[in-house]
Amino acid sequence: MSSTPQGTVFERTLRSCVPEVAAEVTVRIRREFPALGGAGHLDAFVEEFIGHFVALLGEPGTSPEEIVRRARAAGAHEAAADRRPDVLPAAVRLGAGIAIARLAEHAERLGVGVEPSTVGRFAQTAFAATDRIAEAVVAGHVRGDGSPLDQPERRRQRLLDLLLGARPTAAEIREAARRAEWRVPRRLAVIVFRQEDSVAPVFPSDALRGLHRDPPCAVVPDPDGPGRRGRLEAALRGRTAVIGPTVAAANAATSLRWADRTLDLARQGRVPHPDGRPIRASDHLTSLLTASGADLVDLVAADRLAPLTRVRSTLRHELEVTLLALFECHFRAVTVAEMLQVHPQTVRYRLRKLEALFGDDLHDPRRQLEMHLLLHARRRNRMLGEFG
Template sequence: MAESSRATREAARLALDEQVARALQARLPMIAERTVTAITAEVPSYSGTLTGQMRDKISNAVQIALGTFLNLLEHAQGTDPSTPLTPALEAAYALGSGEARSGRSMDALLAAYRIGARVAWREMSTTTVRSGLSAATVAEFAELLFAYIDELSAASVAGHADELASAGRARRRNLERLTQHLLAAEPEEVLLASAQRADWPPPQTLTAVLLPRANLRAPLVLLSAQTLEASEDLPGTEPDEETAVLLVPDMHGTRRRQLARVLHGRRAVLGPARPWTRVAVSFRRASRALALGITEPADGAPLDTEEHLAELILGTDPEGLTDLRARALEPLSALPAASAARLADTLRSWLLHHGRRDDVAADLFVHPQTVRYRMGRLRELYGDRLTDPASVLELTLALAFPPPPE
């Protein structure tokens, strides 16, 4: 920081004699006290904080900063320009970092610097003029003083920005770790500790949302600031750079419709709302819907897993469903493929419409007599199985959805 110091580079032009320097040094305690008083009176953020030990600490810091500047001028000739202001600039940097950790913006500190510069110059100019310095020298003194304070304020700004960036990185890491813990279904005590480290207030529920990463930014603007975004490496899954995962707080009940509106047209998959410590259930269900390739609504609405529970349940064991389908449809296996398909469609509709022949005919776009004929053929093939509850359940499950493509 000191290598680029304008005050250091130009101080050689204005070396103070020993008498003026001593007079200014003697006034530093008074200047520091008046500076703190002015800051307390004019900067609301500091009006109730610069008291007691804190006031003494700031007053001492002002004396050190101004004393460093005076020493620079007093000993400017032959000074190594890379070192004189380093301690003061490092202290200013630390001051900015401390303000960020205290949760204050730089506005208050910059205002304090401006007030400090004004008060310091008013008091120092009185001494320099009384000491008989020429107007040109006093002007140069003022220019260097304000340049020096500008450098201090710039160092504080850098410290403030670096602290915020560092704190932001740390919080992002903690939020990412919390998200990983949630998706991995860690024990509740682990989740509570992780949420506390991330400074993340636990909601009542979380809903897992999967959507293409390219569609992520717009919804994030509209969703709660407490929404968690998973990294690419998800527990129990292969890394997928194309799919993003959001954990959205408190979108249960009627708010689910609001979430669906935000995600409209984003090709999103919604898991169920679950208590926040059990959001892994929501994530797994949304992931299963995505893996099964359940058809998305044609109107651009998100795929809501709550509306596809039967498909999800039947899709948990694809091989088991294939075996069930083969056993349930075994009586049709000897028929030509086209005939078997027609009878299977008829049987599915008959089961779904509880045997109401007219409804079955309307569903299949055939004449009721055609339904009567086909059901007669099915009774020949199945016999009493069409009235046996266990067989009817198996047939209903086997025929509930079209068979997967070969």
């Protein structure tokens, strides 16, 4: 199929339709191939190969190198997940047929006057590309990321799944670790990350890689050991990645759960991701606690902070900011004044107002903790509203 003006117009028009078509194809694949239901890499891979089809319209000579590399990586994911080598190639062929039909329908709906011969040549080229992609998936399944996927690697995958599943017993962990030739560490952390490209981070050799999971993850022994922290940050730099709390091996699922929740907050822009460094879940305890029950936070805040509604709005904001600073500075007026850049006497005046409003609750340790969390959540939500 040589490049034609019609093909170029066809390509430009359909480029914006790729995400919609890919979403439909992915749903259909998961319905027809239940084994792929948990394949975290599937959505991105489907959108990539449909995008490749569309690129061929504008430039038939588009190199297949990138999509072939992606297909091999997808095959490696399938091997790591211990799925049969014929499942994903069959899904690719099904998806290609659906995608070609839907793209042609979109072209007609959008009023692109394309001759039947152009559509026919496109279909022929796309099906040829499908063959290359399916073959690359099989090759990736056989050889993983370039080296044979041997039995020890499969055993390490099963060990990882055991650690991250329902709470395993110490005996189960020991036996699975023995089979995988893996020394059970005293402490470990689970790292989760967005798979933004097909090249996985380079983890320490004693890490268990879970690239078949959604989101991809790794179990890393002794993450806080000498030199380990710096190496992990270097391996994860530039990715949206979260390092879960450091726990005992039997509690790996707990580290995964908090890492997952923190990654969700990062995707929503609710925790900072500075300088492309990995996020540590333990640094965002308050955000995690308040986000876990956002509706409850709103209800409790309406009750616990109700006294603030009895003052005018301008003073209310000043008192709210001062109250949070008082909690964070242990009621040291001079320290609060420095933080807020006001005179210490102003802080003392506001403190007297707060004592008049809240009474004994202001110095009750349990109420203080509740109000501190609520004020922190309110400040975070206000910042999200300003910068989200």
